[in-house]
Amino acid sequence: MMQRATRRAARRIATAVVPVAVVGTLAVPGAADAATSPGTARTTATCPPAATAVGYSDVLNKTVFNGIEVGGLSAIAYDRRTHGYVTVEDHSGTQPARLFFFRDAAAPKVTGVLGLTRPDGTAYDGNDFDGEGVAVLPNGNFLVSSESEPSIRVFDRQGRERGSLEVPARFRVAPAGEATVNATLEGLTISPDGRHVYAAMEGTLSGDAPATGEGVWRRILVYRPHGGGYRLTRQIGYRVDPGNRIADLAAYGDGRLLVLEAAYDAAKGNTIRLYAVRDADRAPDVSRVANLSAAPSRAIVRKELVSDLVHCPTLGATSPGPQTNPLLDNYEGLQVDTSGLRKARIHLISDDNFSATQVTRVLTLTARLP
Template sequence: MPLRTLLATLTAGLAAATTTLAAAGPVHADSPQDNACSSSVSIQRYSDALDKTTYEGTFVGNFSGLAVDRDGSLLAVSDRSSLFSLDPRTLQPRGVVPLATETGAALDSEGLAVDRDGSRLVTSETEPSVRRYDREGRVLGSLPVPDALKVAPAGRATANQTFEGLTLLPGGRTLLASMEGALSGDSPGVVRFQTWRRHGGGKDFRLSTQYGYRADTGLGVVEVAGLPGGRLLVLERGFTAGVGNTVRLYAADTRRATDTSGVDVLTGQDGDRIRLLRKTLLADLVNCPTLGATAKQPQPNPLLDNIEGMVVTGQRQRHGGRLNVLLVSDDNQNAVQTTRCYALRVRVA
């Protein structure tokens, strides 16, 4: 289905989310001709309104994933086991629910997606896992995870390098989770994307195709967003002490990529035998205008921080079908990091 056609069918609430940051303060923006990060990406504005704030006694921050709820509000998951509902215009919290495992233990919640019935799908890096929650944060179940993707010694994954990103692909039948780092035995930088697919009108997802993706040297995959036609937005991020963050936005294509679910070792050098996801650089965010931003620690661009969450909030029909994309940084509840939201406009050819 064409991108224009599919995104035009999104709910009216989702359309409202395209105005995110419009009324949030403080908000900072340059004149339109000065906001290009690349030929495909421009930054419209940013906001630090949520930085080092609390809501109903809960710290607002540590954000690792974003999603648009069925009513158009924004959801932001904290890796400290909290799920916030945010006003799509002001970004101010409207609610928060705690998240936990089936036994009540805390989880390292990272990726977030909203299913068509309104339930929340949340990844945890610990095992890793994908759990389904209701609106009150009650666990409804969990999805199967391949043994190889589990943290050693149960599998071949490294702790804190597992399911960082999560997205429900257009149509709602396929769920995709992205590993942040490579499995033991795979080539460094070659990470796996796992999908689940549901059949018929049922709610349950079953394990499906797996893909290999090569991240840039020194970077990991921190978020994915599904687009029509088997395409993805992929957010890669890294950090160098004394230098700062590197954040790059790619378009990737699952079409013609090899199913790697039965491949033990991904070297990334198998040529036509194993085809990794093709990717195209959309922007290195170091090249964005600063918009007057300041950083609390060294950064190659003071606008940058520990960007970790991403969601597509809509499309501007009058601007070549450009996507409205919202990013958020994870401040790790650290005095030298910032909870910052970024409104981008992205063109995917």
């Protein structure tokens, strides 16, 4: 969760919002998914060290679907049932918790909205549900993490809760546990084969903090299929760069994760880095490690920088707020597609916090992932 101070206390239904439809693209030689508009220069739009910027779209920004303002989007996952994407609205105040569906990341068009309810059919809202991560299970049900408690719940295609995944007691928000409010289960993903679910903490548990200095250690929960559901089997340790948080993660192969690290500075704007992790399915189990800051380095997974997005080309993007690179915003959702592609296609979506100084933007990159 980021820049929460700019968010309205409650969501309002927009009645006169003018959609913004800005799309920037650069042609990337050899990349089949790169669009080219007339007069666009052919260039390698490198986002060092290993990614390429394909394009972005602001079509979803400040738009309205069936009388509902679209915003606060904090995750993105591919939904095979709709041949499109699903995202979750976070911290919706008194408005119902919900998922939005859209197609075509290059020019997103909202196709539906689904309210999330308890097993008895009563609606969740921002008072007890802060949706941050979303994944689509092999049977089509939705897995949604909320950082209020935190929790990971299973919802059917009608939006009704059908179950939940175990979250260890120490992950609960203090004083019930060791987590900080608005810094819990921000990242959620399922492996392409459906055999692993990963849920990442945004912030450091108090028990993992060093005696002095910044807490840079995070825990990622790992679940495996069991009895028609998923069972928590282990935890893995991850170290963020100083000042960063985990905003999301995406599984793109057997034990392979792409992690979105993010930070915000009021004067410079957002910074975003993408890191690849290999062998996450075989990484040391740190469930019994009391304090990650005191754990040996071999207990923490290794990561490899894929892209530092501050150094991407701007693609002609503009920003209503201060940004070192105006292409950036509060990116909180990450999705990776490697199916049949020479390079992975990476989509990021930003959470505008329903703020006039932020943008709902979908950014597309390509990269050769390790």
